Amino acid sequence: MTNPPAYLDSASSEPLHPAAREAFLAALDQGYADPRRLHRPGRNARLLLDNARAVVAEALGVRADEVSFTSSGTEAVHRGLLGLLRGYGARRAAHSAVEHSSVLHALEWWGGETTAVPVDRAGRLAGPVPDADVLALQSANHEVGTLQPVAEHADGRPLFVDAGASMGRLPLPDGWAVAAGSAHKWGGPAGVGVLLVRKGTRWVNPFPADDRVDERGSGFENVPAALAAAAALQAVVGEREEVNTRQFAMVERIRAAAASVPDTEVVGDPVERLPHLVTFSCLYVSGDQIVQALDRRGFGVASGSACTASTLEPSHVLAAMGALTHGNVRVSLTRDTTDEQVDAFCAALPEVVGEIREELDL
Amino acid sequence: MSPDLELDCRGRPCPAPIIELGRRIGDVAVGEVVAVVADDPAARHDVPAWCRMRDQEYLGDDTADDGVPRYLVRRLG
Numbered sequence: 001m002t003n004p005p006a007y008l009d010s011a012s013s014e015p016l017h018p019a020a021r022e023a024f025l026a027a028l029d030q031g032y033a034d035p036r037r038l039h040r041p042g043r044n045a046r047l048l049l050d051n052a053r054a055v056v057a058e059a060l061g062v063r064a065d066e067v068s069f070t071s072s073g074t075e076a077v078h079r080g081l082l083g084l085l086r087g088y089g090a091r092r093a094a095h096s097a098v099e100h101s102s103v104l105h106a107l108e109w110w111g112g113e114t115t116a117v118p119v120d121r122a123g124r125l126a127g128p129v130p131d132a133d134v135l136a137l138q139s140a141n142h143e144v145g146t147l148q149p150v151a152e153h154a155d156g157r158p159l160f161v162d163a164g165a166s167m168g169r170l171p172l173p174d175g176w177a178v179a180a181g182s183a184h185k186w187g188g189p190a191g192v193g194v195l196l197v198r199k200g201t202r203w204v205n206p207f208p209a210d211d212r213v214d215e216r217g218s219g220f221e222n223v224p225a226a227l228a229a230a231a232a233l234q235a236v237v238g239e240r241e242e243v244n245t246r247q248f249a250m251v252e253r254i255r256a257a258a259a260s261v262p263d264t265e266v267v268g269d270p271v272e273r274l275p276h277l278v279t280f281s282c283l284y285v286s287g288d289q290i291v292q293a294l295d296r297r298g299f300g301v302a303s304g305s306a307c308t309a310s311t312l313e314p315s316h317v318l319a320a321m322g323a324l325t326h327g328n329v330r331v332s333l334t335r336d337t338t339d340e341q342v343d344a345f346c347a348a349l350p351e352v353v354g355e356i357r358e359e360l361d362l
Numbered sequence: 363m364s365p366d367l368e369l370d371c372r373g374r375p376c377p378a379p380i381i382e383l384g385r386r387i388g389d390v391a392v393g394e395v396v397a398v399v400a401d402d403p404a405a406r407h408d409v410p411a412w413c414r415m416r417d418q419e420y421l422g423d424d425t426a427d428d429g430v431p432r433y434l435v436r437r438l439g
Contacts, residue, residue: 283384305404324415326404361385
């Protein structure tokens, strides 16, 4: 019997939600024109874009004029964080040691004084937050799934929240001045980021201005993709109670299966976590070996180990948590992942790790 | 500190230094010290993680004569 193949890498990109596909196809025919133009096709495009903004706002529980579409989640992070730093004339920024690389790269490019706040073994902010003008904190970790108690650290200073890992799946945490998300992580199309700027926040465009519909954005709006992203978000928010419960239980089973593999450590908080994601590390196994061995059996997973990444450096997230950085596997479920696929994965994992270790002659 | 056994893992990527450590820890007596000389950046995190997972004692790091990082482990059992 062959295992049912399973794509288990939704944290990298969730397959397109059926609601997104439908909206996208309809909008391709109606939303091609420049939404700034006053002719009928332009007005149609503008209507679709405004509709997308309104739908996203409602799904996230924010005001429509707080929502901007960007060309990616990374762009939303860069614009959001740098615009906040600029708006408040910040000289010092603090961030958790486990932020997404887009946050770290933005801060590096910014060039001000930055402090990484350490995290505990679960990946939760552990050190005192230093005196800083702006704080950047993720809603949930993209590699290990641990939720950050963002609201606890909202102390009145401007707070940037990278909500990329959780947007749509979980409500936004309280306390953000600016937040960012990425549509392809909730089942929208790639190439759509969501930038949220809270009403009253001093945000100043850090990049060259453009004369588009939305002063916070730049470049010709991708109306069909924005509408598809909005449709997917609305659907995901509507389904999440049921989907999250199912995924949380599936991940619990995968956590147990991984923990029972010898010399394997499951990383991240077991309860205060994203419902669909789990990470573990296996001693003596390289990340690319295990990813490739699982792929041969039909399972698509990611790894934070250096040998699978584009750099020689191991995952800064795993390193900051004091977790084993090699032999790392991140499993993240899609909305369609079945119990049979989870069973098959749980059965394959010990075999795959065992086979790789057998050749080592430990 | 002069270790009882030094493992030369220069130029070897992760997880090779940890595999070597796992293979050779039994070559020293309980209470003795193994040093892993490794330039792979993952070793800085993975030697302490290995110690935690295998119930051995991580003593910290210094550098070999050529400046390559050296990670020290005391065998506890």
